[in-house]
Amino acid sequence: MKIVIVGSVAAGTSAAAKARRNTEDAQITIYEKDSYISYSGCGLPYFVGGETSDIGKLTPRDARWFKERYNVEIKTGCEVLTVDSAQKTLCVRNLISGEEFTDTYDRLVWATGSKPFKPQLDGIGSRNVFTVKNPQNAVDVDACIAEHPAKKALIIGGGYIGLEMAVALKERQMGVTILELSSHVMPLMDDEMAAILQKYMTGKGIDVLTSAKVTGFQHSNGMARTVMVEGHEPIPADLFIWSAGIKPEVELAKTMGVKLGITGAIEVDNRMQTNLPDVYAVGDCAQVYSLVTGSPMYRPMGSTANKMGRIAGDVITGGSLKFRGVLGTGIFKVFGLSVAMTGLTEKEARKFGYDIEVIHNIKPNVPDYYPGSAEMTIKAVADRKTEKLLGVQIVGGEGVDKRIDVFVTAITYGARAGDLFHLDLAYAPPFATTKDPVLYTGMILDNALNRGRRIMTTHELIEREQAGEKITIIDVRNKKDRDRGFIEGSLHIPLQKIRSELAGFHKDDLIVVHCNKGVSGNAAQNILINNGFRNVYNLSGGYKQYIIEKNRERK
Known part of the structure; x- marks a missing residue:
């Protein structure tokens, strides 16, 4: 069997590795138009900020390593131009030599990932306007700062990468302003939880302008000088980061007849199969579905991409793995503040027609008397009919990661709100309070749902x-x-x-x-x-x- 995978970041390499673990008989080839493979996109802001000084640590594996370890042929600098699903052939161009050649497949896996959403705005192609999607982007940002010392950075987009880049550039002693199109930073969160984050950021000296629609850049000599925002005076800066979202890279798959879902990503079943025989899709180019509602969603995450790749690699080689859906779990850190979310927000729960109970639980991560005690705010949403937990958001100091993972597990296995109180969680003063914030969340919800409180x-x-x-x-x-x-x-x-x-x-x-x-x-x-x-x-x-x-x- 000949397996061809298009794309070599998290999902593509995961599919190849799992397929090889299952069988030695398959010939496995990966085509990648970039020069980097299997890199940590989420780690890029930490390179720019200086926490990770060597970009090589974010790209620890190369084509040679995969060949030696898995006997997988990764051909970088090679772009797939066309695919004929009837003949099972691909036309590929070597971007270095310009040579074009044809290859064949028995099983094809699309793992083309995503690309930054960049509208056609005047000046957006300036040398000091960057996206942060791959290692080269991060290297280019770092080089620009070194070559043209920047005093002020402007970030368009207040999502995961935008906020992490704001911290990274602030750590490099720049003045930082974030422009966010929606009414609050981190649009995936409910507004009052995002307000806690936004207040913290402004307290750290980062300016935030919301409901800000960017209309273009004033530029000269190939460099952007100011950004134009609807209803505001032009805002000057030395460095601009465009982080206004991403979209699935699906154009080529679409031309071969692969069906797209309502999110614009490739529609797959629970075995990662597309509508075409022997064609699969994984990672950021593919649509997933909510574990809570069963509805399609687009939530590109490296963790999900690895999972999808592993399932596809298993299925292709005769395995029985199936995708179970995701909760859209995410977590990030802004200076000393951790922000996490999983499942449905209040807004989403109402949109899907749930009759919900909403509570806010403000508790310390460890006892007040213990060093490092810090407050966290937990927002939980539960369904009044079934009493099941639907979603949780947390903003706080240390220990947010532990609590969100407990909530993820609870939602995944259909726990009711009252079940949380009965969890036998680890307790000692360095780690938790006697009644952990998770237990308190369950108590508050159970009191509201069942005890008239x-x-x-x-x-x-x-x-x-x-x-x-x-x-x-x-x-x-x-x-x-x-x-x-x-x-x-x-x-x-x-x-x-x-x-x-x-x-x-x-x-x-x-x-x-x-x-x-x-x-x-x-x-x-x-x-x-x-x-x-x-x-x-x-x-x-x-x-x-x-x-x-x-x-x-x-x-």
Whole structure:
């Protein structure tokens, strides 16, 4: 059997390696038009920032290594021009010599990945406007900084790579501004969680301009000088990073008759097969589907690409592996802040028609008395009907990675919100609190879903007040906290006095209680409910979450 793979980054090399592990009988060839193979795209900002000084560490394997290790022939600098699916032939051009030749296949795997989304804007091709997609891009950025010392960098796009590049360039003592087309950075997150991230970044000296539509660059002598933004004066900079999203590299596959899905990526089944016989697609050029909803999605990640490649390599050589879908899990770090997400956002859950419970849980990663204690905000979304966890977002210090992986596992295996409390998670002061933030998240959700301890988010509170509902808001914090700031129109009744003030309220009143983060608010809620009050909510995330969302709305 002759296996030909087009593309040699995570998915293509993973497919080749798995196929070879399964059989020694196949002839395996990979065509790659670039000179780099099997590189870590997610590591590129860390090279630019100086954490990784050697680009070779991000490209540890070359064609020779694959030949010796797996007996896989990787031909770099070779671009596949056309494919005839009926004859099972390919026309290939050697980009160095210009020679064109024909090859044949029994099984074909598309692993062409993705490419930056770059509209036709005046000046976007300037020498100091870069994308960061492959190792050469990162090397070029580094060389440009060395050759033309830059004082100010401007980044178009506030997604994963854009934010990581902002940190990298800030670490190199540049002034950094991020322009984001949507209303907040990290559009994959819900807005109030992204607001925590954005506030942190501005506190670190990174300027952020949202709802910013770039219309072009003013340039001279081959160099961009300013970027033009709709509704704003031109913004000058010395270095520009274009990081406004990517799209699947599918043009050639489309010309041979491969079907694209609704996301614009190649449509595959759970065995990575396309609509054409003996043709497969893996990695960033292929469409995946949500493990929660079953709906198609496009979420290019190196981890997913490796998984898809392994499945294709197994299937081609007679194996039984099947793709189970993804949650779209992601994590990144901005200075000392970790940001992670998995599953559905609140916005997505509502779009798919779920009746949802939403909570914000603000807890330290380890006990307050232990060195390194840092707060994390966990937002969890659950389905009221099934009580299953649908999605989680976390912003915080150390330990975010551990918690998001627990939530990923829980969602993957269909855990209900109340199941989280029963997890026997590791505990010792250097690692966690006795009631880990994961357990607390389960407790809050279970109380809201099954025990009448309902939660109201800041967004819902503001929405219902604006609709004219009469809501009594009771602040149960101490005077010191109250003096630092309070919700307009709220009543101040410290928790220890609330029992003596119950007579002042009617038991059918709509009451929202709150503290700083939610714990004392829950205690007050319990007192009211146990005394016969029938319509009591605890404010999700307390005053801390309220003020973040309120400030965001003002902006």
